[in-house]
Amino acid sequence: RPLAGRYAQRIESRAASNGTYDFIIAGGGIAGLTVADRLSEVANVSVLVIEYGPFDQRDDGVMIPGAYFPVPYLWLPLMSTPQTALGGASYLVPAGRVVGGGSVVNAMFFHRSSAEDYDAWDKLGATGWTWKKLLPYFKKSETFHAPDSTYAAEHNLTWDESVHGFSGPVQASYAPYDFPGAANFYNGARSLGVQAREDPNAGDATGIFHLQHSVDPKTQTRSSARINHYDRVIDSRPNYHVLPNSIVGKVIFEGTTAVGVEYIDRASGVTSTVRASKEVIISAGSVHSPQILQLSGIGDASQLAAFGIESVVDLPGVGQNLQDHLNLKVDYNYTSNVFPDGGSLQSNATYAAEQRALYDAGKPSAFDITATTGSQIIQLPLSNWTSDSASIIALAKSQDPSALLGGNPDPTVLSGFKKQREIIISNFDTVAIGDISWNTGPETSIYVTRPLSRGTVKLNSTSILVDPLIDFGAITDPTDLEMLLAIYLKNRELMATPDIAVLGPIETTPAPGLTDLEQIKTALKANVAPSNAHMCCTNAMMAREDGGVVDPQNRVYGTKGLSVVDASVWPFVVAGGPQASVYAGAEKAADVIKARHGLL
Numbered sequence: 001r002p003l004a005g006r007y008a009q010r011i012e013s014r015a016a017s018n019g020t021y022d023f024i025i026a027g028g029g030i031a032g033l034t035v036a037d038r039l040s041e042v043a044n045v046s047v048l049v050i051e052y053g054p055f056d057q058r059d060d061g062v063m064i065p066g067a068y069f070p071v072p073y074l075w076l077p078l079m080s081t082p083q084t085a086l087g088g089a090s091y092l093v094p095a096g097r098v099v100g101g102g103s104v105v106n107a108m109f110f111h112r113s114s115a116e117d118y119d120a121w122d123k124l125g126a127t128g129w130t131w132k133k134l135l136p137y138f139k140k141s142e143t144f145h146a147p148d149s150t151y152a153a154e155h156n157l158t159w160d161e162s163v164h165g166f167s168g169p170v171q172a173s174y175a176p177y178d179f180p181g182a183a184n185f186y187n188g189a190r191s192l193g194v195q196a197r198e199d200p201n202a203g204d205a206t207g208i209f210h211l212q213h214s215v216d217p218k219t220q221t222r223s224s225a226r227i228n229h230y231d232r233v234i235d236s237r238p239n240y241h242v243l244p245n246s247i248v249g250k251v252i253f254e255g256t257t258a259v260g261v262e263y264i265d266r267a268s269g270v271t272s273t274v275r276a277s278k279e280v281i282i283s284a285g286s287v288h289s290p291q292i293l294q295l296s297g298i299g300d301a302s303q304l305a306a307f308g309i310e311s312v313v314d315l316p317g318v319g320q321n322l323q324d325h326l327n328l329k330v331d332y333n334y335t336s337n338v339f340p341d342g343g344s345l346q347s348n349a350t351y352a353a354e355q356r357a358l359y360d361a362g363k364p365s366a367f368d369i370t371a372t373t374g375s376q377i378i379q380l381p382l383s384n385w386t387s388d389s390a391s392i393i394a395l396a397k398s399q400d401p402s403a404l405l406g407g408n409p410d411p412t413v414l415s416g417f418k419k420q421r422e423i424i425i426s427n428f429d430t431v432a433i434g435d436i437s438w439n440t441g442p443e444t445s446i447y448v449t450r451p452l453s454r455g456t457v458k459l460n461s462t463s464i465l466v467d468p469l470i471d472f473g474a475i476t477d478p479t480d481l482e483m484l485l486a487i488y489l490k491n492r493e494l495m496a497t498p499d500i501a502v503l504g505p506i507e508t509t510p511a512p513g514l515t516d517l518e519q520i521k522t523a524l525k526a527n528v529a530p531s532n533a534h535m536c537c538t539n540a541m542m543a544r545e546d547g548g549v550v551d552p553q554n555r556v557y558g559t560k561g562l563s564v565v566d567a568s569v570w571p572f573v574v575a576g577g578p579q580a581s582v583y584a585g586a587e588k589a590a591d592v593i594k595a596r597h598g599l600l
């Protein structure tokens with residue numbers, strides 16, 4: 001097994017200053033590198049990616065699943081504004097700042113949402129982004145590795161080969177090791193009537209299932225976008241350049257046509273320009289893509305005027321519609337848990353050394369899995385979390401969307417928000433709205449994955465070096481708190497099932513001993529985090545009259561030669577981990593861009 005530390009390092013930065021490329025991509029994260037790889041397949045097409053962060057150093061914390069967390073290359077300190085519904089606290093906004101973006105720092109869970117979610121995007125204006133039309137791109141993005149059949153049978157691992165790809169760049173696999181408590185979790189969930197899902201990637205992502213990971217099983221190391229969409233091809237692509245440690249400050253326009261970008265070299269502070277003869281592609285993630293557009297004159301003209309920025313296109317939807325998954329840690333002390341568990345690598349140095357030796361020898365080991373969150377997840381629709389989903393749906397319907405957006409919102413943004421709410425609420429009882437996972441150690445994680453609250457990304461300065469104002473608007477719609485409560489209460493039921501009760505769980509946070517629902521809700525609000533690092537949707541692919549920013553071909557309304565391809569284009573957030581959907585969406589965007597330039 002080639003160890004992470006022994007990888008040859010390829011650190012590259014080819015000159016870009018004052019040059020001209022066919023395509024310039026701002027941000028070398030998952031979507032940026034995917035699109036760069038696909039466009040540069042065409043030999044006479046030149047592509048430049050400008051990325052804020054460095055190349056990673058194949059650090060153990062990056063490469064080895066069990067060495068994950070803490071992870072280097074996070075964007076620190078990136079903070080939210082005070083969250084009004086959460087007592088005015090500010091929260092960390094987790095994001096990667098490195099070539100490969102989130103794929104270098106994420107927990108590697110690699111799975112898709114339910115078909116209805118993508119079909120709803122299509123209905124909301126992302127025409128052609130249905131499950132059926134995205135499935136070929138999900139397949140194209142991955143090489144799925146089925147697990148060893150004996151191991152699979154022993155650990156309830158199931159999959160559906162017909163929905164997977166077998167020659168794509170992202171290596172997707174199941175961990176070949178698990179902690180014993182995983183069986184208690186699985187059996188406990190099943191005893192509560194939770195359905196076992198054969199494969200969440202087949203269009204129904206509800207039930208309990210094992211998580212596939214973006215891990216190459218040949219080496220048991222991370223398959224990041226840097227590896228699968230850059231290292232994999234770069235030796236044969238003199239037309240594919242990545243400029244690390246460089247910050248795109250704004251898009252340069254001639255009229256409403258994007259003709260290049262201005263960028264700052266982080267080391268020298270020098271600002272340069274580079275021109276794009278075909279297209280500028282924004283892919284800086286869901287917080288920074290709207291910031292770049294706004295600094296370039298694309299956004300709410302009145303807000304930009306307050307910063308003295310001349311409007312190129314008045315697009316009030318830019319930076320609106322921010323969404324993420326609520327994330328609540330529920331800690332238990334397991335008085336008779338079996339050793340080892342998901343906390344043992346951190347708490348027991350002897351065990352960690354023994355497991356690392358096994359890992360280094362290429363044998364199954366606790367270092368094969370990201371122990372922070374566990375190997376399985378329960379994702380359920382509202383009616384499976386609570387017997388009273390009707391009252392939560394009624395609460396959602398009773399809200400005033402205009403007031404939720406702060407009163408007096410832009411009419412186009414309000415129109416899109418209303419359409420989203422209608423379709424999301426009507427699907428509450430059929431698609432997943434939240435999750436539970438348990439790391440088999442002290443930590444259970446609860447997520448609300450279909451929030452109705454919306455946030456914003458707004459300028460704080462005319463400088464790209466100053467982070468924007470990131471307001472998640474967490475729990476501004478009280479429906480989200482009711483969903484969190486429902487999942488929290490179901491988790492208590494889960495812990496009381498004989499399969500888990502045998503481990504002696506005693507809740508230590510957030511609401512030990514509390515039974516009064518109002519008191520529990522207060523405790524949940526005090527402990528929930530507004531982000532699970534799944535920010536999205538701030539340049540939504542919706543109709544312009546519904547607050548949309550890009551059309552179904554990823555083009556920014558009112559401009560020429562400018563597109564957005566990252567998770568900021570989604571109308572609403574997917575259930576579960578976003579990265580598989582980012583890869584697939586970027587594969588689709590690459591085809592669309594190639595087609596319009598006659599490159600397919």
Ligand SMILES: Cc1cc2nc3c(=O)[nH]c(=O)nc-3n(C[C@H](O)[C@H](O)[C@H](O)COP(=O)(O)OP(=O)(O)OC[C@H]3O[C@@H](n4cnc5c(N)ncnc54)[C@H](O)[C@@H]3O)c2cc1C
Pocket residue numbers: 026027028029030031032050051052053094095096097098099100101102103105106107108109110111246247248249283284285286288289292464532533534535566567568576577578579580582
């Ligand atoms: C800690 C963490 C854990 C996660 N765990 C999971 C998981 O287990 N499963 C899952 O599915 N998803 C997970 N995610 C989320 C997933 O990684 C993201 O949804 C995904 O990376 C988003 O892709 P993107 O292309 O939209 O943006 P990113 O991958 O974030 O890429 C954006 C890139 O743009 C760069 N950039 C920003 N501003 C500028 C600028 N001005 N100039 C130049 N470059 C710029 C950034 O440095 C970054 O590299 C996690 C994310 C984090 C941070």
